[in-house]
Amino acid sequence: MPGLIASDDAGRKRKRVSTRGASKEAKSRKAPKPTNDDDPQSKILLLEEQILQSRENYNNIVELQKIVDHADKKPKTATIAAVALCRVFCRLIAGESLVKQAGASEGDSQVVQWLRARLDDYLNRLTSWIGSPDATKESTALTLLMRIVKEEATNSDKGDRAWRHEKSAFVAVVSRLLQETEAEGARQEFVEKFVEEHHDVRFYTFVAVKQILQDVHSGRQEVATNAIDLLIQIEGVPESDDQLEDWYGSTPQGQKNQLLSLTAHRKVARQAWLSIFRSTLSQESRKKMLSVATGHILPWFAGHIELLTDFLTDSFNQGGAMSLLALSGIFKLMTQKNIDYADFYTKLYSLLDEDLLHSKHRSRFFRMFETFMTSSHLPAAMVASFIKRLSRLSLQAPPGAIVWVVPWTYNMLKQHPPCTFMLHRTYHPAHAIYATHPNYEDQGMDDPFDMKQKDPMVTGAIDSSLWELETLQSHYHPNVATLAKIMGEQFTKKDYQLEDFLDHTSQTLIDAELGKEVKKPPVVEWELPKRIVTTEDGGMNDIGKSLQTAIDNM
Known part of the structure; x- marks a missing residue:
């Protein structure tokens, strides 16, 4: 094996130039600050990468939020920035960077507090997109918000606090869905993608609805109306504890966990509906609830039918079409739940008045009326x-x-x-x-x-x-x-x-x-005149002269 050739510079001190070169090489590993010449998407991705690399770059969150704030002028760029911020906050939540650690220094506590404030700003901005006339923008906001909810629910060590806390992302989502009248599409998407697919989302949706309706500042008629619009879309009602197995957040542990109890699910659902019953309701809202009472509301009141019966009875006392809808629910309770309601047919008889057969809802009444009268045991x-x-x-x-x-x-x-x-x-x-x-x-x-x-x-x-x-x-x-x-x-x-x-x-x-085909033309007893006011030679006949005289005298 040949030996190494000794260099003439052996033993000499290394030049400081090489040290400066190494220093330059080390500094080059950090991403350069973005310039105004960069395209928006590259700039956003670069800001995101810097945030995840070092705490020193947390101020980039503010830069990204400024881009999100200009959604009206640059919607595409704002959406990219919102997605980037979602990834940033999900990483921070997963890394417990938003949780104040025991024994943390004053500086670290201030950083945590500052990050929480930025997350609140981000949630407020995204929730403001719900109800937007732009369906894509609204759907994007709901998806990103629920991604934050998933991260909070999965990484929280405080049980259901991540779902119930008034400043949590989930409560912010439900609150916006109830307060924004123009969010029909978002409510439908929320139910279809999240509530119907995950039992914990449905459970805490009922909890949030009750919590929001009890707030004196939000107990408006519009909120109750939107709550009805949201809850009547929930069709999947579990029938046993064994069906409670699909979770959006972390899988509940322990046999006594309320998420694993069907009784607890029914309880929170009843409480939510009772909160709506006690709210100020419009006639249309009450009719909407009555029309789905037996299919969407009754299953949650198993064992507490009397609570629903009171609502149906109060609705009947309002008269008109409301009485008919209420009687439909009462009839189902009588036939399916053996509820004793002795005055049912007396009240039904009172609905037959002179206006009924002229009503535009006549066919709907007849359908239900036929069902009511099908029993062969009626006197x-x-x-x-x-x-x-x-x-x-x-x-x-x-x-x-x-x-x-x-x-x-x-x-x-x-x-x-x-x-x-x-x-x-x-x-x-x-x-x-x-x-x-x-x-x-x-x-x-x-x-x-x-x-x-x-x-x-x-x-x-x-x-x-x-x-x-x-x-x-x-x-x-x-x-x-x-x-x-x-x-x-x-x-x-x-x-x-x-x-x-x-x-x-x-x-x-x-x-x-x-539309019938006439096989034999009908026989008439007169001939149709060819002219009405004129004669065959073009002059006026008696009728025409009378008409002309009347016109001249006007």
Whole structure:
């Protein structure tokens, strides 16, 4: 092996030039400060890299936030800066740089406090994007905010404080969703991507809703309305503890953890809904809740049905369409949860008034009404009252409503044979009607049905007759007259599919008549004149002269 050749400079001191060169080489490892000539994306990425390299570059956070603040002028650049800041804060949260350590110096504590303030500024800026007319901007903000939520929930050692604390990212998100009326898209995305997919997000969403509604400064009607809009979209209701297994944050530990208890989930959901019930609600909001009460609200009230029953009863007392929606929920509680509500059919009977058959919600009412009356165990006297009342109302109803009432009456008479006496009652001297009116053929008789009686069991309808339906056989509309004649024929048809008659209106009936093919033209008794005001030679006829005189005298 050849030996090393000794250099002539051996033993000499190294030149200081080499030291300066090494120093320059060491300094070159640090990223240079960005210049104004750099493109925005490169500048943002460089600022982010510097922040993650050294605490000395934390002021770059302020630079990035300034870029985010100019979202109106440069939306694309602001979005890139917002994403970069999200990565920065996620790294800082994961590294516990935002947590004050025990025994930390005063300087370190001030740095932690400063970083928390910057995070608050960042959250405030992103939450202001929720409700923006730019759907992409709004969606980006929600995604970044929930990424911060995930980092806080995963790296927090204080249990659910990261979800519940009033200054946490999650509470900030839910609060903005409830306070911003124009955030329908964000609320829908929040439910679809996060609430429905993760049980802990749903749990703490209920907690946050209750917390926000109890705040005296945010207990406005708009907040309650937005809370309803958010919660009614939650469809996934767990049925057992075993289904609680999808988590957005860290996996809960311990058998006593409330996130692993279905009872705890139902409790927080009930508390959230009860907070809404106690809020000032508009008529539309109450109707919206009533329309989904049995599907979206009832499952959370298992074991505490009485709380929901009180809400439904109070809603019914407001009258009108509200009563109908409330009765629908009460009926479900009666049939599915064995709730005793003795006045149900009395209240239903009270809804049948002269305005009902003219209402634009008529078809919706008929659908539910048919369901209410399907039981074959209803007393004949009660069924007769409903049949008689609707028959009486049909005398002043539009054709679109009558064409439903007649088939429904047919079905009810088939289902309740004792009521068929209302169609034809053979003379018998022992019957109360004929006994009290011995000369009925000459003098006639009064209808024993009392239209003003509120109790359907004592209206006297079962002793009356359906003369109203016979009257309808002479209705001006041919479809109504033809349909009413089925009451005078044999009941050979099993029943009618009422869904086929629900959506008829006067316009659809007219269109159906005009759309029929005329096989034989109708015969008219006059000739249509070729001219109305002029004669064949171009002069004025008598009508034309009269019209001209009237015009001249004006």
